[in-house]
Structures are given as C-alpha cells and as structure tokens.
Amino acid sequence: MKTPVSETRLNAFVDSELSPSEAALVAEAVAADPTLAKRVVRLHKIKAALAAFGDDLPVPELPQPAPHRRTARGRLVASGAIAATALLLLVSVSVPVSAPEQGAADLPRLAQHDLWLSTTTEAGSLELPRGFEWMGPVMRASGLQLVHSHSHDDIMHFGFKGANSCRLSLFVATSATRDTALQVTLSDQVQHAQWQTGRLAFEMIARDMAPARFATVATGLQQGSREHQAESKLRIALLESARLPCLI
C-alpha cells in the first residue's frame, strides 16, 4: 500500500529540501498520481508568482549614515514623488487581469531552444560529457535522452528528446556567483526553470511539455546538481587534506 504524501513533505519536495531518498519516494508518488502531480505544479506556480513579489517596485536608495540623520517621516516626505509613483505601480499591478505569458523578450535562451527545435538533423543518443554524468539517472528516469550538445562562449546547450518527440533544452553557464533556489514558470506555451549551484547557472526550457513532468524533471535536476556540487566539495576537501605535510 502506498503511503500518502503529507502536505509538509510535498512542500519540502517543491522547495528541494528533502533528502535524495525522500525526494525519490515523493517523485515516484507524484509520477503515479495525477492529482498529486497537479498539486506539485500548483505549488511551483505559487512559488514562482511570489518570487517576483516587489520586483516591480523601485528599491529606495541606500541611506547614508550621517550624524544628522533625517527621521523616517522626513525621508518619506523627501521621497514622496517616488512613493507616489510606486504606489501607482502597486495599484496598477493589482488590477485583476491575467498575468502576461512569458515571452521571448523575457527568455533570451528561448530563441536558441526554438532554433534547435527547427533543426532536423540530429545524431542519435549522445553520452553526457564529463562532469555532467550525474544528470543521466534523472533524464533516463524521465524518459529523455541527450541528442544535442553544443558549447559556445562558456555556455553549454544540451538538447534532450523524449519518445514522443517532446524536446527539452538545458543551458549551463559558468556565470553563477551564488546558489539560488529553483524558480519554475509554467504556461501552456513555454515551461521555464532556472537555478544556480556553485559556479553553474542552469536554465531549462521546453514547449508543450506537460507542466507536472517539466516541474518534476527540474526538481530532480536541481537536486542532482546540488548533490553533485556537495560531492565535489567533499572530494576536493579530501584531496586537500591528503596534501597536508607528513608528520614523520
């Protein structure tokens, strides 16, 4: 008998806070239960919507620490025009209209993904390059195989293809400065996910992929990248400790 997934665990799964074994169990349950899969998608969408909270408001200038500091009220008067503008913005975004679909302007890599979609010549199944083997189990479990691999300007483009010609792009750049959480944006036209782990910035794009499937693949890859990063750090630490001077 299957153990029901608690709401707390499902939230932790979406937040990539479960251990690999726990995450695997939840992923299995999600894959087997369409209702659960829809709840995962909905949680991802809520997270994505909240992630941008306040991004449309101008951030106030950093105050200068000075002996004669203006009071908070004084600053408010001085920044009245900015506040009024921001308030207008806040009111305007509160108008109950549907959020615009994510377009090409928001996703610079979408054009690269579309360019790849338009190509007809493809090699068969490719091997994942060295350093990215950790993606293998996740992609195999998801029924996706690597059919395209291209590197340009320190950005790697991996193209994966499913049994029914469903295609997914994964872009990996070495431009990350710090770890960031997984952000998933799902619409009917475009599915998009991004996160950063260590020095690597990941961006995943698909069109017409079932949102639940896309979100599950993204969660699996993000967790895989974090675990791989942790293993690498451990390996480096072990190697460094092995270089300690001899005692005798």
Next chain:
Amino acid sequence: MHGDTEQTWLLEARRKLFGYSCALCSDLPGAEDLYQDTVLRAMTAGSVPRDAVAYRVWLFRIMRNLWIDRLRADGRLPIFDDAAEIDGLSNGHADDHVVNALAVRQAFASLSKAHRDILALVDICGFSYAEAAQTLEVPIGTIMSRLSSARAALAARMEDEKNVIALPLRRSARRIGEGG
C-alpha cells in the same frame, strides 16, 4: 564595522530585502521606512557577520525584529499558531484554473502577518529552510509546518477570491504533450 565586502553583500541583498519589507508591511510608505531603518541599522552596527550567508540571515533578522518592535508598540503582534492543523491545498477545482501571478499577490496581501512572514522568507527571499530557521530562531520542523500552513491558507484565499474577481483565462489552443 561595515566594510566594502559587507557593502557588496548589502547591495546584492537589497532587492530581496525590500521585497521582504513590502511583504511584511501592508503599505508602501511603511515598507520604505522599514527598509531604510533596517539598512541604516546594518550600516551602523558595531559588529557585523563576516560570512555571506550569516550576513544575509543577520540582515533579514534586523528587519524582522524592527517590524515586530513596531507591531508590539501598536499592540498588533502576529500570532504564530504552530499547533494549527494543515488543511492542505484544496484538491477541488483549484487545479482547473490558471494560477494567476496577480491573484497570488492579492491573496498574499490578505494573509495573516505570520503567514506572510514565512512565505516571504522562503518564496520571496529564497531562503533555505535552515536559513529561515536561523532567522526566526525556530526548529526546521516548525518552518516546514508554518510553510505548509501558509501555502494552504494562500490557496484557500485564492479560491475565495476566484469567486469574486473575474480572471480572464488565457488557455492555449495548442495541445500540451502528455508524454515524451
């Protein structure tokens, strides 16, 4: 003291810090005040964490403490009901309509202070559970239950508001691929 490194960390965190402030306060002038006071407090602090992660937690904790001080002064302290049962996300018709970013924000604004607090830290500021636990000085288990409870409340509000606000759905005519 606040050096160049700390100033860089502050600049990197300011967008999320302001987002947290907007999430905690119900009005924009209040959010600006809270943000400015937090930054000033951080920049003039005698002792500053020397680690980037610890600095971020410290910075957001300053903001949260200032916010709680203000609420306490007004006699409006948030109630953290960690024993409350989690209803879970509605399984009814919730899945049938598009999650609208603006609807989420409207529902968020109507949540309790305690729920806004935890959602802001994890979903808006991108804190891990461990960082959120450090900031709020509670166990990770408490973070998990508060978060589940807050998201369930958010989903319930969205269900309520769906009946009041007309959200034009933009469904594509294109068929979504079921398989690979």
